[in-house]
Amino acid sequence: MNTISIRRPDDWHLHLRDGAVLEGVIGDTSRHFARAIIMPNLVPPVVTTTDARAYRERIMAALPKGDRFEPLMTLYLTEQTDPNDLEDGKNSGLITAVKLYPAGATTNSHGGVRDFDKAMPALERMAKIGLPLCVHGEVTTPDVDIFDREAVFIETVLDPLRKRLPELKVTMEHVTTADGIDYIKSAESNLAGTITTHHLIINRNALLVGGIRPHYYCLPVAKRENHRLALRAAATSGDARFFLGTDSAPHVDPLKECGCGCAGIYTSLNTMSCLAHVFEQDNALDKLEAFTSLNGPAWYGLAPNEERISMVRQADPVAFPDKRDTGAGLVTVFDPMFPLHWEVVET
Ligand SMILES: NC(=O)N[C@@H](CC(=O)O)C(=O)O
Numbered sequence: 569m570n571t572i573s574i575r576r577p578d579d580w581h582l583h584l585r586d587g588a589v590l591e592g593v594i595g596d597t598s599r600h601f602a603r604a605i606i607m608p609n610l611v612p613p614v615v616t617t618t619d620a621r622a623y624r625e626r627i628m629a630a631l632p633k634g635d636r637f638e639p640l641m642t643l644y645l646t647e648q649t650d651p652n653d654l655e656d657g658k659n660s661g662l663i664t665a666v667k668l669y670p671a672g673a674t675t676n677s678h679g680g681v682r683d684f685d686k687a688m689p690a691l692e693r694m695a696k697i698g699l700p701l702c703v704h705g706e707v708t709t710p711d712v713d714i715f716d717r718e719a720v721f722i723e724t725v726l727d728p729l730r731k732r733l734p735e736l737k738v739t740m741e742h743v744t745t746a747d748g749i750d751y752i753k754s755a756e757s758n759l760a761g762t763i764t765t766h767h768l769i770i771n772r773n774a775l776l777v778g779g780i781r782p783h784y785y786c787l788p789v790a791k792r793e794n795h796r797l798a799l800r801a802a803a804t805s806g807d808a809r810f811f812l813g814t815d816s817a818p819h820v821d822p823l824k825e826c827g828c829g830c831a832g833i834y835t836s837l838n839t840m841s842c843l844a845h846v847f848e849q850d851n852a853l854d855k856l857e858a859f860t861s862l863n864g865p866a867w868y869g870l871a872p873n874e875e876r877i878s879m880v881r882q883a884d885p886v887a888f889p890d891k892r893d894t895g896a897g898l899v900t901v902f903d904p905m906f907p908l909h910w911e912v913v914e915t
Pocket residue numbers: 583609674675704785786787788815817818831832833
């Protein structure tokens with residue numbers, strides 16, 4: 569197969585940042601994607617509906633002329649989140665989901681939740697009104713090994729929370745382990761998972777073999793090969809509980825190439841080409857559309873996009889820029905370490 573046509577994809581987990589970085593990166597998403605769930609971990613974070621409305625306006629102002637793109641806004645859950653504000657945000661159509669960052673788990677998460685009891689009024693209201701919770705599923709306790717943080721989170725935080733509030737709809741973001749995949753599959757309802765492009769392609773060797781490679785560092789950190797294979801099997805299976813959330817997370821190069829580099833991989837620019845390669849390798853090109861364009865909208869109760877995109881397998885590798893130049897500096901683009909032949913030709 570050399571040509572495919574699929575409904576226009578959506579990205580169910582995206583960091584656009586703000587200011588010059590936002591202006592520099594947004595076109596890489598809006599070129600191919602119709603909608604994206606926008607992460608709220610700005611500095612300061614997007615915590616109220618008022619913050620989200622203002623951020624949405626800045627996103628729309630930064631959009632390249634002529635591009636149609638719908639940012640689906642999220643709020644950053646804190647111990648002070650007002651349940652009424654969440655409900656107003658949902659009712660006004662502005663807020664699609666609420667994001668839980670365990671305090672200290674990842675980039676800009678110091679204001680996240682430490683004591684889950686304090687966040688219960690907000691979580692209970694979300695369960696009642698059907699507002700989904702997106703979770704960064706890692707514990708932050710220093711005695712838990714960084715490679716085990718997702719599995720321990722499922723056991724000690726997520727499963728108890730879901731038992732306490734079975735009506736709460738939970739999206740487990742950027743699943744990186746076979747444990748996460750198994751947990752999602754074992755749930756009868758109200759649980760789904762996003763999978764990133766890069767976790768389908770790299771394991772932890774990419775980060776550490778032959779030298780430390782900061783552009784493959786993200787959180788949750790890439791795991792062993794058996795985990796990557798479990799992610800691949802889930803993503804390419806067509807199972808409606810799994811869909812794309814790129815977690816494309818731009819940081820300018822000096823913030824990654826230093827003594828204490830930031831977590832985050834920038835994949836918006838070549839994600840669709842990488843994914844077509846992955847699905848073709850696994851003889852699953854017929855499942856690409858479910859993963860990028862159908863399962864996500866179904867989970868969030870939205871219609872799939874009517875528009876389509878076409879992708880062509882070119883005989884010669886397609887050239888992509890190594891870096892995205894933003895007004896704030898250069899951002900390195902994810903290098904899958906194999907030539908990319910699939911290209912989005914018509915949007
Ligand atoms: N994924 C990452 O490595 N980084 C994200 C935060 C996150 O999604 O955890 C970021 O905001 O940079």
